[in-house]
Amino acid sequence: MNKKKYFSERLLPAIMWSLILAWLILSPGNKLPDVSKVPGLDKIGHFGLFAGVLFFWNRVWNHFQKPFSKSKFITNHLVLGIIFAILVEWLQQLAPYRAFDLFDIAANLLGSAVGTICFYILYKKKSKLV
Template identity: 30%
Template sequence: MKLSLSNPKLVLPCLFWSWTVAIWIGSLMPMSGPSIENGDKIQHFIGYGVLALLAQLIWRQPSKVWLGAALMGITVEFAQALTPYRSFDTHDMIANGVGALGGVLLASAWLKRK
């Protein structure tokens, strides 16, 4: 395999794992600054949507990709409950799962058009 940033077999997995790490770091760091009411749900939706989209482009297994992303979203919420500065929120879990579903559907539709 040619090691080049123009090689999608290298770029997509790097983006996926970088995005995964970014979600974990962002989810477990203390929150800062003022926020828009329920604006974090939009962040959850987009974050897990991008995660699932990247995963679907790599593995092309919609149900497994959605399940993996949704389980990660649930696990992150439980991890947040263990921190003194974040909290467990079932609405965040729902936003994660719905975002992941959107990402899987978007990637699947794009792959069918190719």
């Protein structure tokens, strides 16, 4: 894969998804829509954002991990997902009108795991998506 294609098909989507996640997670709470009217919507948002970010970054890293090692993949990405989920939630408390929430961490972790699992399943099926 040439550098231009790698950037546009792998790196750019991962960067864009990460920027969207950072903007939504770290924006002041009073600048975001009120999701408290729909129970669980906040957690669904955390889940989806983290599933997406781990899926897209798995696509980036997989390009460099040759040969593919299942145990190394799972270990690296689970550790990354745990660190990232907790770090982002900790940073969120620094934004005005935002708070540290253990249930958000749980949603982040679950989303990270699902994004990684989806990538792995598609990789094993030799999907063009990965």
